[in-house]
Amino acid sequence: MTETRTSVTVTVNGRAVEAAPGELLIDVAERAGTYIPRFCYHPRMEPVGMCRMCLVEVEGPRGATLQPACYQHVNDGMVVTTDSPKAKKAQEGVLEFLLANHPLDCPVCDKGGECPLQDQTLTHGPGETRFVEEKRHFVKPIEIGPLVLLDRERCIQCARCTRFAAEVAGDTEIAFAGRGDLIEVAPSPEHPFTSVFSGNTVQICPVGALTAKPYRFAARPWDLDQVESTCTQCAVGCRLAVQSSGDRLTRVLGVDSDPVNHGWLCDKGRFTLDAVDGHGGLSDPLDPRARITSPLVRRDGTLVEATWGEALARAAELLRAAGEADGGVGVIGGAALTNESAYAWARVAREVLGTEHVDAQYGDGLDPRRVLALPGATIDDACAARVVLTLCGDPREELPVLFLRLRGALVRPGHDLVELAVGPSALHPLATVSIPVRPGEAHRVVDALLDEGRAPADLALDDDARERARRLLGDGEGVVVVAGRTNLAEDPSVVERALTRLADALPRARFLVALRRGNVRGAIDAGLAPGLRPGRVLAAGGRDTRAQLAALREGVQRAVLVLGDLVGNVIDRPGAEAALERADVVVVTGHGGATLAHADVVLPAAVQHERAGTVTNLEGRVTAVVPKVVAPGAAWPDVAIAAELARALGADLAMDSVVEAARAYESATGYPALSVLLDSTSEGRVAGSPSAPVARRPLDPMAFPGIRSAEWVGLGESAGDRSPPPRWPTSPRPRCPRCPDATPTASR
């Protein structure tokens, strides 16, 4: 019997280091405190050994040879020297080669101050250039997509961006073109770089070659201040760093959270800062892009600015009057709030207004009482699963980074995807078995899939596919079902019934319920769901959004407290407008929107990046959101609004701060809150799962170009004032006939 080793010993610069067999030398050395310079290596992508910056000496049978540390798997007894004269000369040689054709752009380059090339040049690089020839020229930055610009002169051809596109996003919209020192990153001219993940390439580009339009020339890294927070644009809950310069948000970067986003973000999460600042001060309250900066009260048919006291009093008056009749008042919305705010509003509804009619979903989700009761799975569980079964919309559209994680797992051997295909999906090409499902038939298809015997003919199922799917699913061991609302026009019970059947038939399967709105899971857990009290305690009755709107139209319900933009998000928009038209409407929101056309009182709230608290992602992981800027005008955080409204209604929630709210929420529900809030950079905790705290992986400084490097790096001083090189005879380079000033695009 051969023994497989679980650990090997490597000698790095004379020190013995323990490592797992097959680990990459560059990681092992870094853990041992020896940082090997690098450009192309990225810890979340396959190594390629292209830039050669990480060359170190490795002893071999024929003496020590130079090997790229990022491409070298360690084995027992390996002896490595990273700082020998030979290794140093090789590294410095590579750096000099990289600089040979690199423009002297630092003073005008967005990367300046957080540039690994600049940093490494100042640390190890040559002081003077020996390259006196004319540098390579390209037309300066070209737009390769709606959000991304490329400066080919600054590109060091590390292939991080192209590898991200091919390997991680799987949508190769950019690739290298050309050959030799003329290679360039290029989209196809007919198909620009429109990937929903395009911003990641900008973040991982180790130089200023790729820049994102929203951040170009917006700030200098040493002016930036940052906090770590969580994205609430969808339910994945990616971890991110929010940066600002003064009180202006400037940039969002992905943070490498091992259980969640691996450093990636989607462009929706990355480039929505405009929404926070109201797109430069739009003020029409019906415009969803505008911010609401003052309380508004309807007088003589128009919304006018009011003081908080006036607005709260009017809101209390309307809600109290409606609440006198049984079932006269309800609450809709709240999926974009923090858990603490959601909990505060749930208590206002239940304890102060005395109503069970609360629903955070706009009729576009599933019944939480049914789907959240299924045995839960985390994102990691889904990625480790032997078989993933999907019954949901296109995850790339709805939950983009979940798509990246699932894709990353499914392209590896040992993972199969069984797709109940309700429509086009970016996961489709990875499916082992794909079973088409027509609207309204998911439950019948699932029945037919699980039942022995012949499938009903009208479903037109392929017997072979059915058989293969059944075999893969087995009894559900190693199966994770990713489930969500498949079709907004279809009754949610179709999916709910399908899921219930799956849970019965596959007792060992687990479910990752992909309700997609920002913090919808947290809002439900906090009690903003019909029939679910805080902590998901079952209660009787309660109208969901659809039922509330019907009750409003019928006059059974008289008033509604709307948390967010109901009209802009609901499926049956005319129905919602008709309902609100008849009702007394109090809206708590940070943004304008069509709902405000029907509002009697508007209470302005802080939005993401302006408020503190915790949020819960689709898998139940609780992480912190941290404010970076202050809310504009008179906007308050929701917790404060809820507490003050309660007070105006004669009640005291005893929640005068987020900390108090978190403490109360934690003790009432048992879900983590306060501990997470106080450790805002943690990976968070999944309630009820015995996950040990995760050790944060060392962040790749190039995957995460923080403000850190600004502390010890200034601008390259000599960069701007070098005397122009003498005019040497210049070796002719191929020229592009169409743009004679530039080296050609791709064709030679």
Added chain:
Amino acid sequence: MSHLRVDLRQRAEELVALYPRPRSALLPLLHLVQEQDGYVSPEGIDEVAELTGTTSADVRGTASFYDMFHLEPVGRYVVGVCTNIACLLAGGEELLAHASRRLDCAVGSTTDDGLFTLEETECLADCGHAPCVTVNHRYVRTTTPEAFDALVDEVRQGRRDHEIPHHGTLVRVRRNGGLRVPDEVIAAERAAAKAARARRLEEAG
């Protein structure tokens, strides 16, 4: 709608089926596009991407790596003059300069009438006949300026059309499809080659 002609599209599908992974057929397919369009056209790129399950950026990137694929329209005749070491020593640079003057077009560009594109090439593996010239990748063994001028005239007049088809036209050997050349022609070519070798040996004594 397929951009490739029906016969080429069919040929393309056959090629894709030859490989365990469709992607492997990328280069042969690009040759088909070039055979039809004379260069690797954007429409052709899209179709190759579709046929191989890759993307247009990917296909274009791959095509741009190779000197024999042209991403911009080129002349009907692509003239390559080698200036690599053996040809350099035998006057390749001078011949290239002559060609540029004679065709009145810069190296790397196309004559105004769209007939010729002039290229400087690396070793064409015919160093024995340096300086080496090809037209549409057919060796023409034209090593002097005078011979070059004669070649240009003949090509202009269409007198070399039998041996030099328009740019992009593929060679005549096709895998699985066999040779598209009459057996007699091949036999004659072989005999001529044999005779030439015998003559050389004899001369060498």
Added chain:
Amino acid sequence: MNRPGVYEVEMVKNTFRDLIYDPAFGGGVPGDRPVKAFIPGGVSAPWFGPDQLDLPLGQDEVGGQGSMLRSGSVVVLDDTTCLVRAAWRITKFFSRESCGQCTPCREGSGWIERAMYRLEHGGGRVEDLELLLDLCDNIAPGLTWPPQQTTICVLGPSIPSSVHAAIEMFKGEFLAHVDKQGCPFD
């Protein structure tokens, strides 16, 4: 060559001299010019001088002298040839053929090519010799035989072969280029 062509010879039996001068093979240098240097096996191979003409055509024999027979393509440089120009053109070839993946080959080949072009065309400086050798060393550390490499593939260490050999063997010719600020063969 009087008779350029492709010849089949028995390994180790014949020498380079046979190959170059035997009427059955190369048939001698046109105009009976003396051999200044020759490339024994393709442009990746370090060059040999006239004193190595009697080496047998064998892998080990050539390898032992610090070059290689590999592709078997022998290129003869006579005394009318500018070695700077020859080495420049070979580097240009590698620069064009570099796939562009790894830095030392992609940037190194282009840099060396430009510097050689500059030398040949009248921009040479004395310090360029040292610069060129150092750039070569950054691609093939130690400039040893067989070569080491900082590159991914062996195209990298092929780049320095000709430039390194030319500088070692014909330093005076380089300096003449610097002195004249141009090519002495023009």
